[in-house]
Amino acid sequence: MKADNLIEMANQIGSFFDSLPDREEALTGIAEHIRKFWEPRMRRTLLAALDAPASNGDAQQAGFTEIVFAALTQHRDSLTPAAAA
Template structure:
């Protein structure tokens, strides 16, 4: 999946949670939603986009959610 589509989807999720007055709850909401509904390759691609490109095009809440909940969102390696 191309990064532009992932950015668009993540931003839509963030728009929903931006109405939450508590930023910690909003970050957790974004992270939980993405963890539950996105496949690991999608999460890894967005995490890589944040790490390599600073999250270009992403709403700040998405970037914050990934930075604060990286371990939750990083796909587990298969050993």
Template structure:
């Protein structure tokens, strides 16, 4: 799985949700989006990238969504 592509996609999704007026809701909705629309292999590869690189290249809102909703994303 191309993690560069996953990071790019996650950051694009994060940019969309970052425009929401309620930051906490944006973070929760971003995590929900990843859970709903990314297949498990994509989520697994993305989470492994974050773990191995300490989130290199991943925008702060995406890292926040992943850290706050890790349990939701790994199920």
């Protein structure tokens, strides 16, 4: 799956959780949803897009909404799939 499609899907998830009044709950909700329902290959591609030189640490430049960028950055360890054996 292309990174652009995954970023768009992540941003849609972020739009839902952005309506929560508790920001930490929203960030955790985004990360948990992606961890539970996305296969490891999808998560690897999404995290690679986060690390792409074009993003340069800038959420908008990479195509991520601010809340999704924050959720991925804050919960990166739990989103990173285990290495294949």
